[in-house]
Amino acid sequence: MQRILGEQVPDLEVLGINDVEGYVEPVEDQPTFEGNALLKARAGVAATGLPSVADDSGLCVAALNGMPGVLSARWSGQPKSDERNNQLLLDQLHDxxxxxxxxxxxxxxxxxxxDGRERVVEGRMxxxxxxxxxxxxxxxxxxxFVADEHAGPGSGEGLTSAELAPAEKDRISHRGRALxxxxxQVASDLAG
Structure with missing residues (x-):
């Protein structure tokens, strides 16, 4: 976020939720990515009085009817575990x-x-x-995950998102595109 927003607003200092003492993240209970992003950004403004950016993102798999979707981070249950989520996804797609x-x-x-102004943008990879x-x-x-931009000619070929350099991932990722x-818009709002 700092890298991408800094291109438009060079003096902008991006603070994370860990920089806000006593901040308690809201429960992501909305049925859409947009709803969860707004929920978190509104909570950020309420906790700090500062403009806030928040995102919600996830993986949507065609063979699983768009799942895990908004449940991506907690697909395999609590506590959240990338390793368990990945294994569950592989198991579900085995055949x-x-x-x-x-x-x-x-x-x-x-x-x-x-002041209550809100904007929501989306990105996709x-x-x-x-x-x-x-x-x-x-x-x-x-x-x-192998992005189309890094896919090889065979089904097992290409670079995964975990094999990309940060700048390249910023360039093609869903989050990078949305940011x-x-x-x-952030630059315009802050200048005004």
Whole structure:
């Protein structure tokens, strides 16, 4: 967020929720990515009095009717576990042929101002789920996801999101795409 928003607003200092003493994250109980992003951004404004950016994102797999979707982070239950989520996804897709393993990451990012103005933008990264985890970067399902921009000619080829350099992931990711749409709006709102 700092890298991408900093391109439009160079002096902007992005604070995370860990920078706000006593902040308690709200429960993500909305049925949509947009609803959860707005819920979190509104909570950020309420806790700090500062403009807030929050996102909600997830993996949508065609063969699973769009699941895990908004449940991506807690797909395998509590406590949250990337390892268990990835294993559950692989188990659920075990018999699904490579040509039906299409998926996309989606992200909704909300920008909420203390005066009540709100904006929500979305980004998407299309790709597919491979059959075994690869890579050590990123988090979540990155080790199983190959974006269309990095797919090889064969079903098991290509770089996973977990194998990409941070700048390249910023360039093609759902979150990076949404933030690049939002950044000029943030700059305009802060300048005004």
């Amino acid at each position: 699904v042929p490579d040509e039906r393993r299409g998926a996309f990451f989606t992200c909704a990012i909300a920008w909420v101002m203390p 299309d790709g597919r789920i491979i059959r075994e985890a690869r890579g050590s970067g990123g988090f979540g399902y990155d080790v199983l 690049r749409v939002l950044a000029p």
